[in-house]
Amino acid sequence: MAEGRLFVAGTGPGKTDYTAPAALNAVRNADFVCGYMPYVEAVAEYISPEAEVFTNGMTRETERVEKALEAAQAGKKVALVCGGDASLYSLASLVYEKAADTDIIEVIPGITAALAASARLGAPVADDLAVISMSDLLTPWEVIKRRIDAVNAGDFVCAVYNPRSRKRMEQIEHALKVFSSRGDLPCGYVRNSHREGETLWVGRLSELNTEELDMSTVLIIGCKKTVIKNGRLVTPRGYTDKYGE
Structure with a gap:
C-alpha cells in the first residue's frame, strides 16, 4: 500500500491570489479533498477531476478530520482545506490530537484573518x-x-x-x-x-x-x-x- 499523506492546508483570507502555492499544490495533487464547503468551493478549480471530495457544514469539524485521517491512513494524498491559517482557530491541532501516526501530517500555513x-x-x-x-x-x-x-x-x-x-x-x-x-x-x-x-x-x-x-x-x-x-x-x-x- 502506498504511504498516505495528509496536508492541512490554510487557504488564506479569501481569493486564491493570497493562498500559498504549497497549499494550492496540495489541493491540486490530492486524491481526497475535504473541508468546510465554502472553503473547498474557493479552491474548486484546483481540484483534480479524479479526486474524491467530501464537504460538510459548521460544527462538524471532527467529522472532517476523521475522514481526512482515514483517507490518509488508506494510502491517499489528502488535502484538508482550512480557511485562513490552518493552526489559528482551525483544524491543525485537532488533526494532531486524533492522529495515531503524526508523521504523515504536514501543516501548510496561510494568511490568517x-x-x-x-x-x-x-x-x-x-x-x-x-x-x-x-x-x-x-x-x-x-x-x-x-x-x-x-x-x-x-x-x-x-x-x-x-x-x-x-x-x-x-x-x-x-x-x-x-x-x-x-x-x-x-x-x-x-x-x-x-x-x-x-x-x-x-x-x-x-x-x-x-x-x-x-x-x-x-x-x-x-x-x-x-x-x-x-x-x-x-x-x-x-x-x-x-x-x-
Whole structure:
C-alpha cells in the first residue's frame, strides 16, 4: 500500500491570489479533498477531476478530520482545506490530537484573518499582537474575560475574531468597555476580507457601531501608540524614536 499523506492546508483570507502555492499544490495533487464547503468551493478549480471530495457544514469539524485521517491512513494524498491559517482557530491541532501516526501530517500555513485585516486597514500590527475570539463555543466566557483583561493591561494591539453573532452580543460590549479604560483608542474592522462584499471602517472606540460587526468581521483595536493617518491605522514600530527622522 502506498504511504498516505495528509496536508492541512490554510487557504488564506479569501481569493486564491493570497493562498500559498504549497497549499494550492496540495489541493491540486490530492486524491481526497475535504473541508468546510465554502472553503473547498474557493479552491474548486484546483481540484483534480479524479479526486474524491467530501464537504460538510459548521460544527462538524471532527467529522472532517476523521475522514481526512482515514483517507490518509488508506494510502491517499489528502488535502484538508482550512480557511485562513490552518493552526489559528482551525483544524491543525485537532488533526494532531486524533492522529495515531503524526508523521504523515504536514501543516501548510496561510494568511490568517488578523494579518489580512491589518493589511487592509493600514499597518496597525507593527509591534506585539494579541488575538482573541469572542466565541465561547469552545472557550468558556470566564476564560475569555481574563484574557481581555490581560491584553488590556499589556497595551497590546488586539485583533478580535468572531466579535458578534445574532445570539452573542454582550461579549464584545464587555471587551470594548475594558479596552476603553486605556482611552478612546483608534480601531477598525474589515468584513469579508479579500472577498466579495468587503467593507472597511476606521475610527475610534467611541465611534464604533457594534451592530455592524458579525462573524465575518475582524476588529482591530490599537494600542496607545496607534494613530489614524489619512484614514488608515498605523502603529509606529519605534524606528523614528530610536534612529530619528
